[in-house]
Amino acid sequence: MTTLHMVNKSPFEKNAMQSALGHALKGDAVLLFEDGVYGALKGTTVASELGRIAGEVKVYVLGPDLTARGLGGDGRIADSVTVVDYNGFVDLVTTHQRTQAWL
Amino acid sequence: MSNIKKFLYLNRKAPYGSIYALESLEVVLIGAAFDQQVSLAFIDDGVFQLAKGQDTKSLGVKNFSPTFRALGDYGVTKLYVEQESLSERGLTAADLMPITYEDENDGFAEKPSINVVSRSELAGIMREQDVILSF
Amino acid sequence: MAYVINGTEVEHDEEGYLTDINQWNPELALEIAKGQQLEMNDERWEVVNFLRNYYDEYQVAPAIRVLTKALAKTMGPEKSSNKYLYELFPYGPAKQACMIAGLPKPTGCV
Numbered sequence: 001m002t003t004l005h006m007v008n009k010s011p012f013e014k015n016a017m018q019s020a021l022g023h024a025l026k027g028d029a030v031l032l033f034e035d036g037v038y039g040a041l042k043g044t045t046v047a048s049e050l051g052r053i054a055g056e057v058k059v060y061v062l063g064p065d066l067t068a069r070g071l072g073g074d075g076r077i078a079d080s081v082t083v084v085d086y087n088g089f090v091d092l093v094t095t096h097q098r099t100q101a102w103l
Numbered sequence: 104m105s106n107i108k109k110f111l112y113l114n115r116k117a118p119y120g121s122i123y124a125l126e127s128l129e130v131v132l133i134g135a136a137f138d139q140q141v142s143l144a145f146i147d148d149g150v151f152q153l154a155k156g157q158d159t160k161s162l163g164v165k166n167f168s169p170t171f172r173a174l175g176d177y178g179v180t181k182l183y184v185e186q187e188s189l190s191e192r193g194l195t196a197a198d199l200m201p202i203t204y205e206d207e208n209d210g211f212a213e214k215p216s217i218n219v220v221s222r223s224e225l226a227g228i229m230r231e232q233d234v235i236l237s238f
Numbered sequence: 239m240a241y242v243i244n245g246t247e248v249e250h251d252e253e254g255y256l257t258d259i260n261q262w263n264p265e266l267a268l269e270i271a272k273g274q275q276l277e278m279n280d281e282r283w284e285v286v287n288f289l290r291n292y293y294d295e296y297q298v299a300p301a302i303r304v305l306t307k308a309l310a311k312t313m314g315p316e317k318s319s320n321k322y323l324y325e326l327f328p329y330g331p332a333k334q335a336c337m338i339a340g341l342p343k344p345t346g347c348v
Contacts, residue, residue, distance in 0.1 A: 035120030043193030064161040070154035173296035176304045
């Protein structure tokens with residue numbers, strides 16, 4: 001039973017991403033969307049959180065939400081994070097047994 | 104006129120996840136009709152409002168970032184951006200969109216509206232205000 | 239509520255502003271103007287086109303003060319006075335011209 005953890009809050013304002021990453025188990029995935037996409041940025045004060053779980057938990061970020069915020073260009077996102085589109089979002093939901101929202 | 108007051112709009116939220124950023128901008132545009140001395144500050148996630156290259160087409164919401172470039176026409180020519188907030192988010196001044204105004208007292212010369220300031224400088228700017236509106 | 243252009247309905251709000259600004263076209267402008275008892279001439283088109291360009295660039299319809307200032311710069315002082323604009327658009331240039339231009343009601347315009 002793997003879980004897709006969904007995070008839509010900025011990690012600089014709420015600790016939802018930090019908490020989701022802390023509770024994600026091996027094989028789980030974390031999807032950053034809406035203001036959650038800011039958590040995928042390179043070189044931030046929270047970027048090290050992503051590195052800590054790399055290899056155990058895959059982190060995804062929703063491309064359209066990045067583009068909307070001016071962060072769609074090359075090299076803005078941490079290397080361990082994968083960009084997905086809306087279809088990829090649906091795939092993530094279907095390949096995990098459940099989704100958990102971190103509000 | 105002696106009843107001109109200094110207003111600072113303090114923006115702390117990212118642009119599309121909540122309504123604060125757009126609401127703030129609309130209040131600035133409305134308030135600009137009242138001949139007060141208005142400036143804007145961007146701290147914390149508010150700095151993301153000025154990120155360049157925003158494109159909301161696939162979200163179906165309005166990209167209001169170009170409207171910041173109209174503020175000069177409304178007499179709003181000071182946009183303070185806090186350096187520490189940029190750095191914490193892996194951003195530099197180069198990641199922000201260019202915003203300019205035409206200085207009527209200097210032959211309509213185009214000048215930058217964005218001023219990147221330190222946290223302590225911004226604290227000083229806040230102390231000089233008559234009114235601070237938080238968004 | 240809708241304008242009808244060549245058999246196509248284009249929705250508007252209770253005041254006459256288009257629901258979807260992307261549905262605007264010059265023919266529709268003539269129709270909206272007619273509803274405002276205005277006939278489009280070169281001078282009115284100048285203002286309407288100016289507003290459309292301004293909106294295109296800044297995603298906001300300019301307040302009247304901003305409109306006159308900006309018009310003064312591009313079209314000269316004789317085509318930017320409040321008096322000139324109110325002669326063209328008696329119910330308020332920002333309001334009426336924006337409606338004809340298919341733009342939302344200007345922010346802060348009551």
